Amino acid sequence: MKAKKLFATSMVAFAAAALLIGCGSKESKTKESDSGSKALDELNVMFVPSKNPDDIVAATKPLSGLLQEELKKEGVEVKNVKISVGTDFQAVGEALSSGSADVGYGVPGGTYAVYKDETEVILTATRAGLNKDSDKAKDWNDGKPTEKLTDKVAKSYRSLLIAGPSAKGQELAKKVNAGEDLTWDDLNGANWGLAAPTSSAGYIYPSLWLNDNVKHNITELKSTVQNDSYGSGFARLASGQIDVLPVYADARSDFADAWTKEYGKKDIWTETNVIGVTVPIYNDAILVSKKSDKMDDKVKEALQNALINMAKTDEGKKVIAVYSHSGYEKATDSDYDTEVKAQELMKSQTKK
Structure with missing residues (x-):
């Protein structure tokens, strides 16, 4: 009887301890969530080669530090922002589709239309208007x-x-x-x-x-x-x-x-x-990869705000000038529905 009583007492104590540990773990996760902070070891940003690749590399070199700084303000700390330039437009789309790139920068709507199932639009670029805009x-x-x-x-x-x-x-x-x-x-x-x-x-x-x-x-x-x-x-x-x-x-x-x-x-x-x-x-879009496990809602929103704010700084304006971008506005996939329709027409033409 004493042995049974001792065993029962031990089990109660074990259960109580387990409950306390469980509560402690749950409380810790809540605090982590409430703090609003998130840490990433690396963020891979790939630019499309719509200008000379060497010019893009030179112009975007400061982006790593600028983006780290702005993301930190949004509660996302990134140890390393890796910048690269795709060999062509498709290479950027493929990298986003596979998840080897987290962010596609300056991506034309046509490229998005091809890779829309694996990517998501978060921003569209604004540009200075031109003194000519005739249909003729x-x-x-x-x-x-x-x-x-x-x-x-x-x-x-x-x-x-x-x-x-x-x-x-x-x-x-x-x-x-x-x-x-x-x-x-x-x-x-x-x-x-x-x-x-x-x-x-x-x-x-x-x-x-x-x-x-x-x-x-x-x-x-x-x-x-x-x-x-x-x-x-x-x-x-x-x-x-x-x-x-x-x-x-x-x-x-x-x-x-x-x-x-x-x-x-x-x-x-x-x-x-x-x-x-x-x-x-x-205009060009900034896309994120659906295959990237880094791209949760918090990181996507942080990226939107960080790039919008970066584009307003003197240093940021110099970086985005390589694409003739003047700034960014939040966007969604539906903004590029016309591009998707254009791509579908292209496919139908190719089959003829």
Whole structure:
């Protein structure tokens, strides 16, 4: 009896101790949650190569420290922010899809549309508006620079089909500036330099333009080359290797110096002409990977606030200037529904 009594007493004591330990553990988790703090060993941020990769690397070098500082204010401490640049747009999408990248920076809507099941939109970029925004190609060909307006912010932009200084490029430009419509034979007879198939400005919207204007799509062009960046595209345009280059609307402003100093030409505004203008495209997005176990609601909200606030600082403005971003606004997947529809149209065109 004494043994049974002793055993029962021990079990009661054990149960009481276990209950106290359980309560203590639960209380500790609550305190951790209430503190609002979160620690991450590393955050992998990958930029798309919509500008020269070397320029992006140089410009975004301060981002690690700036983002760490702003995230800390939001209750998320990151030991290391790793910055990299994808080899092309698809590489960034693949990295986000696999979870090897946590954040995709400056991602075009077209790339998001391809990888929408594995990614989530958290921000969209704002840019300075431009002094030109006409649907008519020849209105862009006054020989004067396309300038950014400091008092105008835009959430969308255009893709322009730029004809270069080659004989074929000048032939197309002459026809457009005379008020004549280009035919499929005109366009199909040119050498085109294209971005990756997920690029909105460099591929998708130009294909929609072709579909709307000459009832053909970009995959039907007989002579194309894929550029790994807009910089390499402009280099090919300047040398005459290609006749037509689809780019974002203020690309010539960004490459005006390189046009003369690196590519050996005289003046980008008189040696190139716009031969096509697409419908407006929603600005670049900042995406997070659904495959990343770091991306809970707290971290996503912290990232949104941190990048919005960073973009308001003098140091942050210098970093995001490489993409011509002026700031960021919170966004959701539904903001890019038009991009998804455009991608679906691209798929239907490819099957024809």
